[in-house]
Amino acid sequence: MIKWRRKAKIKTKKEMNKKMEYFLLGFLIILSVIFILAGFFLLGSAKPAENISWGVNFSQIQSQALGLDWKENYLALLEEMNVKNFKLSAYWGLIEPEKDNYNFDDLDWQLEQAKKNNAKVILVVGMKAPRWPECHLPQWAKGLSKKEQQESILSMLKEVVSRYRNSNTITVWQVENEPLFPFGECPWIDKGFLKKEIDLVKEIDYTEKPVMITDSGEGSFWFAAAQLGNIVGTTMYRKVWFDEFERYFA
Missing domain, CATH: 3.20.20.80 (Glycosidases)
Structure with a gap:
């Protein structure tokens, strides 16, 4: 019983860490989208490059x-x-x-x-x-x-x-x-x-x-x-x- 509880606790902790990682990643993605949209509406779209040199x-x-x-x-x-x-x-x-x-x-x-x-x-x-x-x-x-x-x-x-x-x-x-x-x-x-x-x-x-x-x-x-x-x-x-x-x- 003790071993089972210990395994359950470890598994629960891993699941919580995984959920936290997903939450943080989702938060960063949403923040990035907001940042990009704000830049687009406040600053406008970038001008197309006039001279591009490929290398x-x-x-x-x-x-x-x-x-x-x-x-x-x-x-x-x-x-x-x-x-x-x-x-x-x-x-x-x-x-x-x-x-x-x-x-x-x-x-x-x-x-x-x-x-x-x-x-x-x-x-x-x-x-x-x-x-x-x-x-x-x-x-x-x-x-x-x-x-x-x-x-x-x-x-x-x-x-x-x-x-x-x-x-x-x-x-x-x-x-x-x-x-x-x-x-x-x-x-x-x-x-x-x-x-x-x-x-x-x-x-x-x-x-x-x-x-x-x-x-x-x-x-x-x-x-x-x-x-x-x-x-x-x-x-x-x-x-x-x-x-x-x-x-x-x-």
């Missing part, structure tokens, strides 16, 4: 993960599809495989090919960059303290920005990728440190390229990102996964 986010590590020749893929985008706008990433784990030992061969090649084909590049710099696991720490940095990791990131940023600041191919620095959104295998989130990264990039780059900060298009209101960068970038997924319902919503 491609190319990831060397994703191409390799699929078992493909990443250089062949990249050249196909440039030469066969004639893509003129790219987002490329200075993956920390690739450019600094050993502490203070940098290898820019692959990134140099990507930028050289973009220049040959008159393409422009947004370059992502920092610990967090597109594609899983999101935070691309080199193996030697994973066991460091937060303070040591941040010092190493600033050193890496200094090397990258100093190397490419005079490149006319690079038009925008993207500092980190969705740095304030809790997603991926990342050791920490630190808005104060993000500000230090941005300040360092602007200090080193005397050509004054704009800095872009990205945020989740579905899981954020973008205010924090807008306070930090010259440009705000967001995602737009046609389907979003909700753990509470164990399904995708369009």
Whole structure:
């Protein structure tokens, strides 16, 4: 009897937690709808964009993960599809495989090919960059303290920005990728440190390229990102996964 009561209590508690999750999710959805409708009626609809430039986010590590020749893929985008706008990433784990030992061969090649084909590049710099696991720490940095990791990131940023600041191919620095959104295998989130990264990039780059900060298009209101960068970038997924319902919503 005691065991049965204990199981019943545990089950009841789980059911209550589940109901609370549904209630909170429903409340947030209703609040979001009200917020959107209020914005529409008070501010009006957004004007259609007059000039849209489409581009491609190319990831060397994703191409390799699929078992493909990443250089062949990249050249196909440039030469066969004639893509003129790219987002490329200075993956920390690739450019600094050993502490203070940098290898820019692959990134140099990507930028050289973009220049040959008159393409422009947004370059992502920092610990967090597109594609899983999101935070691309080199193996030697994973066991460091937060303070040591941040010092190493600033050193890496200094090397990258100093190397490419005079490149006319690079038009925008993207500092980190969705740095304030809790997603991926990342050791920490630190808005104060993000500000230090941005300040360092602007200090080193005397050509004054704009800095872009990205945020989740579905899981954020973008205010924090807008306070930090010259440009705000967001995602737009046609389907979003909700753990509470164990399904995708369009």
